[in-house]
Amino acid sequence: MIFRIFEKEELKKLFEVFVAHNRVVGAVEAGRDRDDQPVYAFSDVSDYNEIKLDYSITKLPAKRFFLPFKEELATFRIENDNWTKDISYNIDRPLILFGLHPCDINALNKLDKVLLHSVYPMPYYAAKRKNMFIVGMNCVPQPSCFCRSMGTDTALHGFDMFITDLGGRYFVEILTNTAFNFLRHIRTMEPMEEDHILYMKVVEKRKKEFTAQVDTTDLTKILDMEFQSDVWKYWGDRCLACGTCASVCPTCYCYGVEETVDINLKGAKKTKILHSCNLIDFAEVAGGHNFRPERHSRLKYRYYHKHRGFVEAFEESLCVGCGRCGESCLAGITVPEVIESIRADGKE
Amino acid sequence: MDPELKFVDIAAQPYRQQQRRDDLKSFEYSYRAEITSIYPLTEMETLYRIQIVDPEERNRFVFTPGQFLMLELPGIDEAPFSISSSASVRGEVELCIRRVGNLTNFLPRVKRGTHVGIRGPFGTGFPMKEMHGQNVILVAGGLGLVPLRSPIAYVMENRSHFNKVNIVYGTKTPSQLLFTHQHEMWRKDDIDLNIIVQKADRSWKGPSGLITEPLKEILTGKDRDYYHNTYAIVCGPPVMFKFVCNMLNEFHIPMQKMFVSLERRMHCGMGKCCRCNVGSTYTCLKGPVFDYWTVMNLKEAI
Numbered sequence: 300m301i302f303r304i305f306e307k308e309e310l311k312k313l314f315e316v317f318v319a320h321n322r323v324v325g326a327v328e329a330g331r332d333r334d335d336q337p338v339y340a341f342s343d344v345s346d347y348n349e350i351k352l353d354y355s356i357t358k359l360p361a362k363r364f365f366l367p368f369k370e371e372l373a374t375f376r377i378e379n380d381n382w383t384k385d386i387s388y389n390i391d392r393p394l395i396l397f398g399l400h401p402c403d404i405n406a407l408n409k410l411d412k413v414l415l416h417s418v419y420p421m422p423y424y425a426a427k428r429k430n431m432f433i434v435g436m437n438c439v440p441q442p443s444c445f446c447r448s449m450g451t452d453t454a455l456h457g458f459d460m461f462i463t464d465l466g467g468r469y470f471v472e473i474l475t476n477t478a479f480n481f482l483r484h485i486r487t488m489e490p491m492e493e494d495h496i497l498y499m500k501v502v503e504k505r506k507k508e509f510t511a512q513v514d515t516t517d518l519t520k521i522l523d524m525e526f527q528s529d530v531w532k533y534w535g536d537r538c539l540a541c542g543t544c545a546s547v548c549p550t551c552y553c554y555g556v557e558e559t560v561d562i563n564l565k566g567a568k569k570t571k572i573l574h575s576c577n578l579i580d581f582a583e584v585a586g587g588h589n590f591r592p593e594r595h596s597r598l599k600y601r602y603y604h605k606h607r608g609f610v611e612a613f614e615e616s617l618c619v620g621c622g623r624c625g626e627s628c629l630a631g632i633t634v635p636e637v638i639e640s641i642r643a644d645g646k647e
Numbered sequence: 648m649d650p651e652l653k654f655v656d657i658a659a660q661p662y663r664q665q666q667r668r669d670d671l672k673s674f675e676y677s678y679r680a681e682i683t684s685i686y687p688l689t690e691m692e693t694l695y696r697i698q699i700v701d702p703e704e705r706n707r708f709v710f711t712p713g714q715f716l717m718l719e720l721p722g723i724d725e726a727p728f729s730i731s732s733s734a735s736v737r738g739e740v741e742l743c744i745r746r747v748g749n750l751t752n753f754l755p756r757v758k759r760g761t762h763v764g765i766r767g768p769f770g771t772g773f774p775m776k777e778m779h780g781q782n783v784i785l786v787a788g789g790l791g792l793v794p795l796r797s798p799i800a801y802v803m804e805n806r807s808h809f810n811k812v813n814i815v816y817g818t819k820t821p822s823q824l825l826f827t828h829q830h831e832m833w834r835k836d837d838i839d840l841n842i843i844v845q846k847a848d849r850s851w852k853g854p855s856g857l858i859t860e861p862l863k864e865i866l867t868g869k870d871r872d873y874y875h876n877t878y879a880i881v882c883g884p885p886v887m888f889k890f891v892c893n894m895l896n897e898f899h900i901p902m903q904k905m906f907v908s909l910e911r912r913m914h915c916g917m918g919k920c921c922r923c924n925v926g927s928t929y930t931c932l933k934g935p936v937f938d939y940w941t942v943m944n945l946k947e948a949i
Contacts, residue, residue: 608927
């Protein structure tokens with residue numbers, strides 16, 4: 300891996316090189332919450348001052364830039380009794396994601412496994428992914444972050460360059476040739492031994508700032524053993540089955556497909572809409588039979604998919620521990636609490 | 648050192664149909680197909696014969712009994728259907744469709760000659776070749792006969808490769824019986840067909856009761872050799888699976904020789920939408936045909 304170091308004011312220059320020729324998305328302050336705390340969101344940016352480099356966490360992940368909530372899979376032109384199908388992957392230019400935190404980078408790495416590197420890769424995702432340049436940036440751990448327990452507090456790959464604030468200067472890891480070429484537009488230096496030491500100190504300090512954690516040892520087995528546990532019913536009774544957790548999740552990719560006829564009857568659309576396994580109709584089949592009619596069975600399925608099934612298929616969980624679902628849950632259900640309660644129930 | 652990123656245009660790449668499972672462009676690729684015949688079977692179910700329009704594509708469309716496809720009516724809906732016809736006919740399939748949803752309620756308005764889209768075939772099939780030299784019991788409840796018609800066609804076409812073949816078929820009422828025009832044909836091919844209905848009406852001459860009754864009769868009194876060399880194919884409503892599989896299990900039909908076809912509402916067929924997941928196993932990729940050992944390891948499968 301190639302490392303460089305650069306002065307703080309150089310970052311602005313780098314941003315300007317990016318933005319002069321490309322579409323850039325970064326974290327901005329979208330508003331204030333009732334405690335007057337900033338609410339951050341990923342958004343298109345053209346002005347460096349708009350970007351919040353020290354953002355805590357965005358309410359929503361950057362998902363809409365690679366898995367939009369609603370996306371046209373195909374359009375149809377209908378003439379008399381005949382039809383023609385047109386397919387577009389809905390992207391026409393590259394995108395720079397500026398300042399993505401390790402959890403969100405790891406979320407992309409996880410999604411790649413199922414959407415890109417499995418059978419029947421998904422072109423709608425692939426087209427966006429292959430046209431994405433990622434500038435990673437280290438975060439300040441928040442009370443709700445349990446990424447360290449999920450092994451996603453650092454990103455080893457899945458970015459083009461990754462920036463760590465060393466206080467006075469920035470330390471950058473360079474993974475791709477494209478990133479290297481971009482950095483030629485600003486002044487960078489070879490890091491010295493003292494920079495390495497400083498980097499290690501910063502990493503060590505950040506490590507200590509994580510507070511939330513969850514024990515995932517043997518979780519796949521525990522989930523199997525506690526499949527009939529009443530604890531699921533307890534959480535199921537609290538769950539409102541609203542699907543908010545899925546919409547704020549950086550790794551939730553489940554969807555449904557809907558077809559509609561244009562109002563002029565000359566065309567039709569096939570639309571993919573992200574779904575949530577907590578919604579009542581998720582596992583309903585033709586004729587009305589529902590394989591998961593109760594809230595607790597759907598909530599359980601969600602944990603099963605994320606923390607067992609995905610592990611079985613890809614040797615890792617489909618959760619990056621960003622804590623967004625717990626923060627947004629109207630019933631206050633958090634992943635560490637649910638997993639802890641399942642584990643505790645097993646011990647009784 | 649151009650500071651403008653280059654756009655990678657996946658859409659401009661050619662479609663490699665031979666590598667369908669790995670090619671990005673296969674995802675939304677559908678074969679244009681024509682409805683060539685419409686044959687009403689019961690009040691609720693109709694048999695549609697659908698043929699791929701392009702002769703070359705027709706030749707490429709190969710499936711195994713048990714697989715399913717996605718049928719699309721542009722602007723109406725797209726839904727999964729088991730292929731219900733012989734796998735030795737290329738590029739032409741028969742789908743037996745009950746009127747229950749968006750797409751299937753619209754279908755009665757569709758005329759012969761209408762063009763539809765089909766994607767697939769998807770999923771696993773029944774391992775028919777493995778069954779050569781063995782006995783086969785096919786158990787179907789209600790619409791469960793639909794996916795079994797393809798393995799039945801295989802058995803008929805290769806009858807000499809199989810020993811004893813039984814079909815046990817049950818429906819709620821006699822009027823719901825499917826493919827009645829073919830029952831005699833199956834029997835003539837030395838296939839033992841047992842039909843049972845839950846509620847008989849005046850016209851019904853056959854037995855009434857639960858599907859496990861004729862199954863029990865078939866299984867009782869056979870020797871070890873029979874049980875060990877018998878394959879079972881089961882498809883029906885969720886409640887039927889449990890009773891039938893338990894009974895087959897009691898008679899020691901080997902678990903790896905018992906196959907079920909599970910019903911789920913796929914939205915993609917390609918392991919992406921998660922709507923067909925059982926536990927977190929994709930029914931569309933690892934199924935819909937599973938052996939019973941796998942089903943036992945799935946939570947809430949049946």
